[in-house]
Amino acid sequence: MIRKILLKDLSLGHRSPLILWALVLPVVMTLLIRMVFGSLFNTEPRLGIVDLGNSAIVVVAEQLEGIQLTFLDDPEELRRQVEEDNLDAGLVLEAGFDELVRSGAHPKLRFWVSGESLASDRIILGITAVDLVRTMSEVGSPVGVSIVAIGDQGLELSVRMLPLLVIMAVAIAGVMVPAASIIEEKTRRTIDALLVTPARLGDVLVAKGLLGAILAVLTGVVSLLLNGAFGTAPLATLLAVTLGAIMMAEIGLILGSWAPDTATMFAAWKGGVFLLLFPVLFTIWPTLPQWIAKLGPTYYFLQPIFELSVNGATLADVASQLAIAAAICLALLPIVIRFGRSMLVGEDKHEQPALTNV
Amino acid sequence: MNWSAIREIVAKDLRAFTRDRFYLLITVLGLVFYVAVFWVLPDTVDESIEMGIAQTGMDAYFNDLTGDAGLTITPYASATALEEAIRTGDGPAVGLAFPQDFITELAAGHQTDVTLFVTAEVPAEVRGALSSMVREMAYAAAGNPPLVTLPSEQEILLGVDRAGNQVSLRETMRPMFAFFMLMVEMMALATLVAAEIQQRTVIAILATPTTVADFLTAKAILGTLLAFSQAVLLMAAIGSFGTNTFVLLVSLFLGAILVTGFGLLAGSVGRDFISIIFWSVLFLIPLIIPSVAVLFPGTAAPWIQALPSWGLVDAIVGATAYGEGFPELVGPLLTLAAWCVVAFTAGLLVLKRRVVRL
Numbered sequence: 001m002i003r004k005i006l007l008k009d010l011s012l013g014h015r016s017p018l019i020l021w022a023l024v025l026p027v028v029m030t031l032l033i034r035m036v037f038g039s040l041f042n043t044e045p046r047l048g049i050v051d052l053g054n055s056a057i058v059v060v061a062e063q064l065e066g067i068q069l070t071f072l073d074d075p076e077e078l079r080r081q082v083e084e085d086n087l088d089a090g091l092v093l094e095a096g097f098d099e100l101v102r103s104g105a106h107p108k109l110r111f112w113v114s115g116e117s118l119a120s121d122r123i124i125l126g127i128t129a130v131d132l133v134r135t136m137s138e139v140g141s142p143v144g145v146s147i148v149a150i151g152d153q154g155l156e157l158s159v160r161m162l163p164l165l166v167i168m169a170v171a172i173a174g175v176m177v178p179a180a181s182i183i184e185e186k187t188r189r190t191i192d193a194l195l196v197t198p199a200r201l202g203d204v205l206v207a208k209g210l211l212g213a214i215l216a217v218l219t220g221v222v223s224l225l226l227n228g229a230f231g232t233a234p235l236a237t238l239l240a241v242t243l244g245a246i247m248m249a250e251i252g253l254i255l256g257s258w259a260p261d262t263a264t265m266f267a268a269w270k271g272g273v274f275l276l277l278f279p280v281l282f283t284i285w286p287t288l289p290q291w292i293a294k295l296g297p298t299y300y301f302l303q304p305i306f307e308l309s310v311n312g313a314t315l316a317d318v319a320s321q322l323a324i325a326a327a328i329c330l331a332l333l334p335i336v337i338r339f340g341r342s343m344l345v346g347e348d349k350h351e352q353p354a355l356t357n358v
Numbered sequence: 359m360n361w362s363a364i365r366e367i368v369a370k371d372l373r374a375f376t377r378d379r380f381y382l383l384i385t386v387l388g389l390v391f392y393v394a395v396f397w398v399l400p401d402t403v404d405e406s407i408e409m410g411i412a413q414t415g416m417d418a419y420f421n422d423l424t425g426d427a428g429l430t431i432t433p434y435a436s437a438t439a440l441e442e443a444i445r446t447g448d449g450p451a452v453g454l455a456f457p458q459d460f461i462t463e464l465a466a467g468h469q470t471d472v473t474l475f476v477t478a479e480v481p482a483e484v485r486g487a488l489s490s491m492v493r494e495m496a497y498a499a500a501g502n503p504p505l506v507t508l509p510s511e512q513e514i515l516l517g518v519d520r521a522g523n524q525v526s527l528r529e530t531m532r533p534m535f536a537f538f539m540l541m542v543e544m545m546a547l548a549t550l551v552a553a554e555i556q557q558r559t560v561i562a563i564l565a566t567p568t569t570v571a572d573f574l575t576a577k578a579i580l581g582t583l584l585a586f587s588q589a590v591l592l593m594a595a596i597g598s599f600g601t602n603t604f605v606l607l608v609s610l611f612l613g614a615i616l617v618t619g620f621g622l623l624a625g626s627v628g629r630d631f632i633s634i635i636f637w638s639v640l641f642l643i644p645l646i647i648p649s650v651a652v653l654f655p656g657t658a659a660p661w662i663q664a665l666p667s668w669g670l671v672d673a674i675v676g677a678t679a680y681g682e683g684f685p686e687l688v689g690p691l692l693t694l695a696a697w698c699v700v701a702f703t704a705g706l707l708v709l710k711r712r713v714v715r716l
Contacts, residue, residue, distance in 0.1 A: 082516050086656040088655075101505050106506060107506055108506065109509060111508075112515075113514050115518045115521075116518065118405035121428075123428040124407075124486075127491050128487055130504050131490035137497075137502070137505060141496065143464070143469070143471065145474050145493070148441070148473055148476070151479075
């Protein structure tokens with residue numbers, strides 16, 4: 001019976017915008033986060049160069065690290081781009097510039113800085129421009145600079161956003177799909193029709209939960225694959241995603257059983273989603289006190305996924321967290337049953353449907 | 359136009375909107391959440407390179423540099439103390455350790471060495487620029503001034519100088535918050551409209567002396583009222599009403615009309631709540647792009663400026679972050695008004711078609 005209900009929901013799934021959206025979401029979110037956060041907080045200084053005389057400086061400039069170079073043909077266009085803050089600074093290398101420098105004529109540097117550029121970028125680009133010209137000096141540098149790197153490289157923001165991608169993918173499919181499906185059955189009264197068949201309410205809930213969990217696993221896995229973040233222990237990662245999907249599906253069942261209509265479901269989602277999402281804030285900003293993240297149930301599958309995917313952890317490293325996630329899933333079961341039963345009671349108050357026991 | 363009937367429909371819908379105490383509570387919680395997030399966002403822009411210096415006999419040089427807006431210099435007694443401060447995180451992320459006889463050695467024509475300490479997070483451009491700075495200092499101390507004549511600050515700087523007065527992330531996020539609020543109300547309106555259509559209460563309404571035009575006007579007023587009031591409330595809570603209150607109110611009012619148009623469209627096209635979310639999100643994605651685009655420096659691409667919500671975002675940023683008034687913002691406001699006409703007309707036409715066909 002569970003299989004029949006599940007197959008019915010899956011066969012109707014392609015007509016549901018929400019299911020389509022749940023499947024499309026991981027791709028959209030990945031693209032957005034890669035595009036927006038991949039560069040938003042890691043902006044490199046932007047230098048435009050117009051080379052009017054095949055200057056040797058250009059060859060050196062092309063090897064600069066951490067500076068976005070743009071080559072333009074027209075000095076006026078460069079000036080406009082700098083003025084509009086599309087570039088932080090602009091350098092014009094006039095025809096014969098190299099010869100003038102080598103002859104010791106100290107030509108005037110044609111260099112512009114955008115008024116809206118950061119003060120630190122102005123310093124970086126200004127010093128860089130002067131140093132680029134210095135590469136033509138016949139006098140060798142009188143100083144050697146030894147760079148001593150201290151500590152380990154931190155994670156990029158786009159990597160720290162991985163739990164956000166996973167929770168969005170798993171939660172949308174896991175919570176919203178079963179919740180919306182139950183509410184749709186309730187509002188269209190097809191649940192009454194279902195329950196006059198040998199199907200028990202428990203079968204309906206399990207089928208709806210399975211639908212959400214399967215989709216959540218699928219979208220979670222797709223999210224991880226898109227981000228190349230399945231880690232070195234893929235089975236452990238899959239286990240963590242599955243536990244997350246089950247947890248979300250249970251929350252979806254509770255929400256669907258409780259909410260009388262989709263408007264209330266959406267309102268509850270709007271208000272409650274923060275409780276599901278807040279642990280990801282602590283991965284994005286690792287300097288925040290990490291113990292707060294542990295108060296969120298989603299932490300116990302998100303953190304293992306993060307550790308497995310990014311930090312190369314093994315199943316043994318995250319076993320205790322996954323055990324807590326499994327315990328939360330078990331603890332949610334009586335609540336799912338209770339809300340499922342209350343759904344029947346609620347229906348009974350208004351109608352007299354022929355409902356069977358859970 | 360039967361204004362009495364319109365008033366009654368608006369009042370009925372407002373009652374329906376506010377009757378559900380849970381929905382109301384969640385709406386308030388959502389508002390509180392947006393406000394809380396806004397106030398925890400950084401209100402300043404860190405545009406300074408914080409650097410530790412261990413040196414002797416070079417005070418005059420570094421005193422000059424300390425006045426530079428893009429550099430913050432902290433002196434350390436020795437290279438060891440500097441390295442330790444960086445290693446423990448008590449000091450800056452980058453530091454320069456000069457040998458004791460740096461100037462003397464260079465003046466005597468001897469080669470010398472400087473150590474640049476950096477944490478792993480320090481970007482390549484900062485490492486490169488500080489190495490360049492040390493080299494230029496050394497050249498100057500060795501009697502080799504720059505190979506070019508540097509232009510004056512007035513010649514270099516293009517546009518309004520915002521060094522030390524950059525627009526913070528918090529300021530640039532204002533339009534996004536306002537837009538999210540407007541979009542939520544768009545969905546609320548779409549839900550109310552769809553409910554009228556699906557439950558066919560619109561037929562009952564039209565059986566009274568109320569005309570289709572009255573019905574459409576009532577929905578339009580309700581949508582604008584809901585969106586405008588909540589957007590104003592949010593903007594007030596995040597302290598957006600300063601010197602340009604009126605221009606901001608006009609922007610929000612036009613924004614409310616714009617999203618009402620899209621809300622009517624989504625409500626007319628969507629068959630149930632889930633499909634309304636689907637259609638709303640389809641509208642949301644292109645409409646949200648301008649509010650993301652303003653987070654980046656520079657001028658937005660022409661296709662972004664052609665999107666319906668660009669005028670709203672441009673006007674909000676102009677009024678709140680740059681203190682611009684009507685004369686400066688007349689262009690974006692007129693563009694926004696034109697899009698309002700398009701969206702509103704489209705929404706009304708589609709809704710009218712649905713209502714008439716019932």
